[in-house]
Amino acid sequence: MKPRIIVTRRWPAAVEQVLAERFETTFNRSDEPLGQDRLRDAFAEYDAILPTVSDSLPASVFPDAGARSRLIGNFGVGFSHIDIDAARQRGITVTNTPGVLTDCTADIAMTLLLGIARRAGEGERELRAGAWTGWRPTHMIGTRVSGKTLGIIGMGRIGKATARRAHFGFGMDVVFYNRSKVDDDETRAMGARQLPTIEDVLADADFVSLHCPGGAENRHLIDSRRLAGMKPGAFLINTARGDVIDQQALIGALEAGTIAGAGLDVFDGEPAVPEALKRMDNVMLLPHLGSATEETRVAMGMKVVENVIAFFEGRDVPDRVA
């Protein structure tokens, strides 16, 4: 008998086809989030649940006992929306999709960096509103990026890909903070320098880009104290998770002019986005597009499929997080 699996959102057609061939698959054709009750029921009805980063799986959706589900195959690399301890306690395996979205997410970090430095969003809004009156030497003056310093918090795959783009593509100096020491040769090869503390990076960088995981350990890592410690005139970029920044503190720092601007692809409590941020011209906002390319989304889906197949064939899953 084929394992029964449930897919919580629409996935790329090519991936859905493979899932339909290999498993007894329930697809969510509405593409609306299933909600906590439906997810709770799914643990009793399916052998595997395939959620995405927009499904919340706190301990309260995990059944106390008697779960049919043995596997959560997450469509995404970040898994702070899943209570990993709750999964472990119940012997449920959790997998993610590392590696395949590195380049595209780094591209979005650079899109935001360039966008806020060169006021691209603001310029486009002006033009579309019919308010552009023509070229003039003092019109919409931004900040040059080459020769400036990019500070990276969290030097995992995506942090490294962003560092390489910034240094080799745009002539930026790169400093970074990472919890563990990054190999010196690798650091040199990225044209970067590792600094001992987050505060050192914030004080040094003209642009700060966040690439650490979300969840309890990094919640509000960038708070009002750290925002105040950023170099005057610096910009903050977040393609990691919304909860890494204290959003109210960020709004305060932007209103007070403590920092010059922000580029955000992720939000605490998304898809809700604070109105105060939407009103600010020095903030570029994207709807969580980091991995949103055809190639990457198919690769992410295929990675989930690879893990699910390995699991039900009794092999080691390649991307186990629990």
Ligand code: DGY
């Ligand atoms: C992830 O995979 O964690 C991204 O945030 C969505 O692609």
